[in-house]
Structures are given as structure tokens and as C-alpha cells.
Amino acid sequence: MSPRSARKARPEPAPSTASSSRPTLLLAWYDRHRRRLPWRAMPGEASDPYRVWLSEIMLQQTTVKAVGPYFEKFVARWPDVTALGSASQDDVLRMWAGLGYYSRARNLYACAVAVTRDHGGVFPDTEEGLRALPGIGPYTAAAIAAIAFDRHTMPVDGNIERVVSRLFAVEEELPQAKPLIQQLATTLLANARAGDSAQALMDLGSSICTPKKPACSLCPLTEDCAARAQGTQETFPRKAPKKSGTLRRGAAFVVTRGDELLVRSRPEKGLLGGMTEVPGSDWLAGQDDDEAKRQAPALKGLSRWQRRVGVVTHVFTHFPLELVVYTAKAEARTRAPAGMRWVPIATLAGEALPNVMRKVIAHGLGLPPAASS
DNA sequence: GACCCGTGGCA
DNA sequence: TTGCCAAGGGT
Structure with missing residues (x-):
């Protein structure tokens, strides 16, 4: 040589x-x-x-x-x-x-x-x-x-x-x-x-x-x-291989009152900061479904929780996420818990909803997965 | 420097 | 399917 x-x-x-x-x-x-x-x-x-x-x-x-x-x-x-x-x-x-x-x-x-x-x-x-x-x-x-x-x-x-x-x-x-x-x-x-x-x-x-x-x-x-x-x-360019995150699990709760949906805003800082979401559990690695379900919001006059078949999956930069979706119906005039509010389902398109929540809501309401715009 | 932070398209 | 990638910034 x-x-x-x-x-x-x-x-x-x-x-x-x-x-x-x-x-x-x-x-x-x-x-x-x-x-x-x-x-x-x-x-x-x-x-x-x-x-x-x-x-x-x-x-x-x-x-x-x-x-x-x-x-x-x-x-x-x-x-x-x-x-x-x-x-x-x-x-x-x-x-x-x-x-x-x-x-x-x-x-x-x-x-x-x-x-x-x-x-x-x-x-x-x-x-x-x-x-x-x-x-x-x-x-x-x-x-x-x-x-x-x-x-x-x-x-x-x-x-x-x-x-x-x-x-x-x-x-x-x-x-x-x-x-x-x-x-x-x-x-x-x-x-x-x-x-x-x-x-x-x-x-x-x-x-x-x-x-x-x-x-x-x-x-x-x-x-x-x-x-x-x-x-x-x-x-090129040369770069070191990167590691993928650990799967996290959680539950999301789709509560409807007639043609309205129960939502809240996420904290200003951090993941999806300031964006709108449906109430849900923590997203943790190794969390089982029962533990996640115990974090359901407490409302009076609620029908039984129904678990939707299947899960919603989403992949963030640093971790994949798997959410089980539960649904329930609230009686007319049921008050939203502190920090939450009812919004008409018809106006959801105008809400600050991240894609993972659009998936959750579509799954919870039995809608087809939103056609990606 | 190491992590965190979304989403959609592509092979 | 999984992983990579895209006109990066904040902490």
C-alpha cells in the first residue's frame, strides 16, 4: 500500500x-x-x-x-x-x-x-x-x-x-x-x-x-x-449513532357533555407547553393501565368509563408514547372540574391541539383518524 | 455537552 | 416497520 x-x-x-x-x-x-x-x-x-x-x-x-x-x-x-x-x-x-x-x-x-x-x-x-x-x-x-x-x-x-x-x-x-x-x-x-x-x-x-x-x-x-x-x-456528515427513548404509557379521558368535550391547558413550560389537551394520566415508563386509569378526572353525573379498543401511539423526539383512551358521557349542565372547560366539538379545529391529542380525540369519539392536512 | 422539545415524509 | 431527517433554540 x-x-x-x-x-x-x-x-x-x-x-x-x-x-x-x-x-x-x-x-x-x-x-x-x-x-x-x-x-x-x-x-x-x-x-x-x-x-x-x-x-x-x-x-x-x-x-x-x-x-x-x-x-x-x-x-x-x-x-x-x-x-x-x-x-x-x-x-x-x-x-x-x-x-x-x-x-x-x-x-x-x-x-x-x-x-x-x-x-x-x-x-x-x-x-x-x-x-x-x-x-x-x-x-x-x-x-x-x-x-x-x-x-x-x-x-x-x-x-x-x-x-x-x-x-x-x-x-x-x-x-x-x-x-x-x-x-x-x-x-x-x-x-x-x-x-x-x-x-x-x-x-x-x-x-x-x-x-x-x-x-x-x-x-x-x-x-x-x-x-x-x-x-x-x-x-458524510459523520455522526455518532443516537439512542432512542423508552416507551412511556398513560391514559387519556374523553368526556363529552352533549356536543361538547372536556379539555384543559397544559402547563406553560415543558412538553407541549401551553397547548390544549383532554385530561389524562402521567406519561411514565412502565406504568400499567390500572394505575393510569386511577388518575381519571372526578365529575358528578358521569356515565361509566368505557375503554376504547386499541391504543393511540405517538412518537416524540425522545420517546414513544402509548395511550389508552377511556370515554364517558356527562349529564347536561355538569360542571367542569377546576382548571378544565367544555368546548364545542365543532370548534376543536380552532383549538391549540397538538397532533397526539387530535389522535386521542378522534379515537375517543370513534372518528376516522384525521386526514393529515 | 447532554437533554428536552413535534410533526410529517421517506425508504 | 423502524429509523432518519428537516432553514435549531433553550436550559
Whole structure:
């Protein structure tokens, strides 16, 4: 084995010339193939910081397809940051229901209030200023600074991590490799058009340099890609395998009073914070059904509890959940226990119901599983 | 750094 | 089916 092949392979990058530098190739590709997205300014147009910010928050760990309708709903109802800052948190949460990661909605609202009250309704135009706002971390601050204000900074998201780790065949595992990847990604910034450089990498990552079966033949940087030269592009980025959580079990109680349903709000902090739910037991690993059922709400004038056949399952990021569903009917004018309320079943669509609760209610009421919107 | 926090699509 | 992944942030 020759000394060269024994090394961790790192092929020499092709020498770049002024006319074929990576940032230039990238922008040329972007100008031909950029996606048209609702929050993205047309070429030559100034971008609206409010729309950039709103889209960046919604896009955190969330696909473009899922965000689209939510973004349209939000800007239609709240066309600028001052309008959003003047809304109520409940309205914002209701509008966000179904998108997931609900702390984003609370921080979104807190941020709009802060910008309205502390910044005269104008977003800070520096990374540091943005970083100080609720819900804006290192990535989002850099993204807004680059895209909305053309600051010379490179946001690094999952797409860019993948593109860069392949381009330079970064052997170090994530998340330890983040500083190195940030440094390498910054070399891909064009002197002008920082925001377009970043969006070019994101578009490249989502449409060409995909996690599986990347379309290397269509990539403007294919001649320059270290992983491609080794044929190992799908193995990047390197990362340690992650462990899955332990199954938790619990019970949920679907109580109806005529055409109304008994619900309550979850605590502000923590899992599904501030969202609406039907009363239920704790969700614990190893909990048996009898123990969970003992946590049923106490109401007067209730018919017998009926256990629905089957269970509702849901998988959160850190654990799978299995819920047994019990139903009962309450007599007319039965009072809701403290902290709970009756809501008309017809208006449930407007409630801040996370998907797991939509499943529970559908199961409890004997409805078909809601067609995913 | 390790955990926590949703949901939908994909192979 | 199970696991991975998606424009991350907060604690």
C-alpha cells in the first residue's frame, strides 16, 4: 500500500481560479436554479426582515412544505412585526397548532413584543442584536443578518453541514465538527451577496446534495468535492449513532357533555407547553393501565368509563408514547372540574391541539383518524 | 455537552 | 416497520 493511499484520503482540491472559485460557481448555479419561496425576495428586490425572521423560525427543524401554509396564514393575519406583537399569545399558539416545537411559537411572540416595544418595530440589523432576541440562536441570527441585511456571515444549518462536510470530506464527527465546518463554510461566502451564498448552499443541500442518493452529476461543485472523489459522499456528515427513548404509557379521558368535550391547558413550560389537551394520566415508563386509569378526572353525573379498543401511539423526539383512551358521557349542565372547560366539538379545529391529542380525540369519539392536512 | 422539545415524509 | 431527517433554540 502506498503511503498516499494509506493516509486518510483527502484528495487535493482542484486549484481554483478567479473565474471558477467556489463562491462564484455557487452563485451562478443559484441564479439559474433558485427555488421560488413565499418568503424569499425576487432577484434585485430588498427582502423584508419580518418575513425572513418569521420563515427562519418556522423552518427550524421543519420542512419547507410543512411551513408554506403556516407562513401564508401568519402574514395574512399579521402583516408586520408590530401587528404580531399586538396579538395575544393564545391567538399565536392557536395559529401555530400542528407545526410542532411550540416553544418556538411562544418565543416568536415574545420576540415580536420585544421588537415592537424595545426597537420601535424595527429588527436589529446585526448578528449580535438579533442574537439577543428570544428564539434567535446562532444559526437564525446569522441567517437573518445575511439574508435580510446582507451582512458578511455564513449561517450553518443541517443542509450546509452536509454540503460542507462532503465538499471537504470532514472526518470529524458531529457535533464536535461544528467549529471546523463553520470555518470551512465561511470560505464559501462571496464577497458580496452573503445572503445569496447561504441560500445557494441551502438550496443545493435540499435539492442536489441530499442525505441519500445525492445528484452529484447536477452539482456545480462536483469537480471540487473531496467526498465525491472518494465515492463516499453518502457517508458524510459523520455522526455518532443516537439512542432512542423508552416507551412511556398513560391514559387519556374523553368526556363529552352533549356536543361538547372536556379539555384543559397544559402547563406553560415543558412538553407541549401551553397547548390544549383532554385530561389524562402521567406519561411514565412502565406504568400499567390500572394505575393510569386511577388518575381519571372526578365529575358528578358521569356515565361509566368505557375503554376504547386499541391504543393511540405517538412518537416524540425522545420517546414513544402509548395511550389508552377511556370515554364517558356527562349529564347536561355538569360542571367542569377546576382548571378544565367544555368546548364545542365543532370548534376543536380552532383549538391549540397538538397532533397526539387530535389522535386521542378522534379515537375517543370513534372518528376516522384525521386526514393529515 | 447532554437533554428536552413535534410533526410529517421517506425508504 | 423502524429509523432518519428537516432553514435549531433553550436550559
